[in-house]
Amino acid sequence: MTSIHLREVRSTDLPIFFDHQRDPAAVHMAAFTTKDPEDRAAFDYHWARILADDDILIRTIVVDGAVAGSVSSYVGELGPEVTYWLGQEFWGRGIATAALAQFLRQQTVRPIYARVATDNAASLRVLVKCGFVIIDESMGFANARGQEISEYTLELQT
Numbered sequence: 001m002t003s004i005h006l007r008e009v010r011s012t013d014l015p016i017f018f019d020h021q022r023d024p025a026a027v028h029m030a031a032f033t034t035k036d037p038e039d040r041a042a043f044d045y046h047w048a049r050i051l052a053d054d055d056i057l058i059r060t061i062v063v064d065g066a067v068a069g070s071v072s073s074y075v076g077e078l079g080p081e082v083t084y085w086l087g088q089e090f091w092g093r094g095i096a097t098a099a100l101a102q103f104l105r106q107q108t109v110r111p112i113y114a115r116v117a118t119d120n121a122a123s124l125r126v127l128v129k130c131g132f133v134i135i136d137e138s139m140g141f142a143n144a145r146g147q148e149i150s151e152y153t154l155e156l157q158t
């Protein structure tokens with residue numbers, strides 16, 4: 001049986017996260033990404049900043065002892081928002097759903113929101129399985145697509 005757990009981020013996780021966030025398929029899916037996912041200096045600067053921010057909670061997702069990705073919350077426009085990212089080799093096994101459900105037991109602030117490109121069906125499904133419902137649809141500039149695309153805002157229903 002697959003073991004999925006969350007732990008604090010270690011510096012040795014960062015090169016793995018860097019590879020995950022520059023996977024072209026994942027970047028297209030997530031859509032609202034950094035300007036240049038190949039820019040390691042920008043990645044290192046961003047991660048140093050978010051790991052030092054008390055308003056941001058980040059956990060590494062560990063699957064059978066391997067670093068599979070991360071799940072986090074940060075303060076967005078509406079309030080706390082969740083986000084997550086898995087290496088492609090871990091997709092399609094229910095891991096994001098299990099990790100987000102665990103994370104929402106650690107990050108207990110409510111209300112809590114999420115945003116997702118409307119065509120990111122897998123992420124939308126993860127959110128719905130964890131109890132989020134769509135509360136809004138808007139347009140936003142997606143770096144990965146080079147244009148404005150539609151995104152849903154969701155809120156966790158407790």
Ligand SMILES: CC(C)(COP(=O)(O)OP(=O)(O)OC[C@H]1O[C@@H](n2cnc3c(N)ncnc32)[C@H](O)[C@@H]1OP(=O)(O)O)[C@@H](O)C(=O)NCCC(=O)NCCS
Nearest residue numbers: 026030084085086091092093094095096097121122123125
């Ligand atoms: C989105 C992501 C986290 C999903 O991770 P995952 O571990 O594969 O997700 P799960 O297996 O827990 O659940 C995925 C669900 O979406 C469904 N799904 C996957 N692809 C789908 C598609 N193209 N259309 C419809 N449903 C789809 C799966 O069947 C599953 O639902 P089910 O359990 O009802 O069958 C992962 O693909 C990822 O990291 N993508 C890149 C980064 C990203 O998009 N992050 C989210 C930003 S909002």
